[in-house]
Amino acid sequence: MxxxxxxxxxxxxxxxxxxxxxxxxxxxxxxxxxxxxxxxxxxxxxxxxxxxxxxxxxxxxxxxxxxxxxxxxxxxxxxxxSPMTLGHLESSLVVACLADVFDRVAREGVEDDRLFRLLSACARCLKEDPSRSLAVLAYAEHWMLHLMGLLPHPRLCGRCGGGEAPLVLFTQDHGWCCAACTPVDPREALPPGTREHLKLLRTLPAAQAPDPGGSEAARAVTRILRDRLRRELGGLKSYEVLEKLVVPC
The missing domain is CATH 2.40.50.140 (Nucleic acid-binding proteins)
Structure with a gap:
């Protein structure tokens, strides 16, 4: 050959x-x-x-x-x-997490230029403003789940198809579920503003990614999506380091 x-x-x-x-x-x-x-x-x-x-x-x-x-x-x-910024621990940890995730998802012999566009945009954002590294990571996690076909669109409830009632639950089987059809203990329901935060993740560019710790809804969505991604990929040591050294959202 x-x-x-x-x-x-x-x-x-x-x-x-x-x-x-x-x-x-x-x-x-x-x-x-x-x-x-x-x-x-x-x-x-x-x-x-x-x-x-x-x-x-x-x-x-x-x-x-x-x-x-x-x-x-x-x-x-x-x-x-290079997105590396000397002396900025948080940004360096996020670089490691992104490299870990994309290394697991990308495949030899399989082309998907959406992966390159997403990672390239995130790397440039990290260089331009390393203080927003956690927002960039949450943005990348959302879109990675979408590209993997693991994140249903939040516009319509996965159970009843409604698009008006607040989202109150995320399940593996139905995705995002709304208050109109899903009885749930108020103490366990998704916070108000969940649908709105998801819309920001879907519509804003990486440079304007919403703060993952900016509201109770943002924190809840970030936890749900990160847990889903980590369960799917497994063994992401970089995330263990991030959790030890950075206060979670």
């Missing part, structure tokens, strides 16, 4: 140390496909690309190898944009 060179615009996801100062790096290409490459000597101080493999960095990367090879050789990697 013929070996070939492929060049992509891509976002760095997970760099993993390899023998002799190398790295095995997963990338999300501009087409939304996950590719993995071996960068030999990338961790050596003299390496020309020593700073090119930061998570969520936008790079121009070249791969050499057979088309069907699981791991190709990285021949070049030029950093074009």
């Amino acid at each position: 013929v070996e070939m060179i492929r060049t992509h615009s891509a976002i760095v996801l997970r760099p993993t140390p390899f023998e002799e100062g190398g790295l095995v790096v997963s990338f999300l290409t501009e087409h939304g496909e996950r590719l993995v490459g071996l960068a030999r000597g990338a961790k050596k101080p003299t390496a020309k690309w020593v700073s090119s493999f930061e998570p969520l960095g936008l790079v121009k990367v070249g791969f050499f190898g057979r088309e069907q090879a699981e791991i190709k050789r990285v021949t070049r990697c030029e950093l074009q944009h």
Whole structure:
């Protein structure tokens, strides 16, 4: 089988140390496909690309190898944009969470450019305003569930199809359920404003993502969506670190 060179615009996801100062790096290409490459000597101080493999960095990367090879050789990697902000712990933790999630969802041989557009927008927002990193994370979680087909539209109740009554419950079987058809203890019901917060998540761009801790409804929605995503993907160590070091919404 013929070996070939492929060049992509891509976002760095997970760099993993390899023998002799190398790295095995997963990338999300501009087409939304996950590719993995071996960068030999990338961790050596003299390496020309020593700073090119930061998570969520936008790079121009070249791969050499057979088309069907699981791991190709990285021949070049030029950093074009990085969301990392020195000294901002919260933003760095969110970068790790986003890289972890997208590394789990993206697939080799499967293209979905919506993944690239979403992650690229989030990375740029983190760079422009790292103080809003938790809002960016909640925004990404909402849209990731949507792209995975796991988040019903909140416009209509999943049980009765109504669109006027307040939402009071989220279930695995029916999605968002409203007060008109779903009896629920008021102490356990979703807070007022839940539907409105979900509308903001769906209609605003990443740069204007609503504050996940700005209201009781926002906090409830953030918890529900984050729990759903973590159950679906499982084993997200980056989220465990985030919970230990950052006050939850």
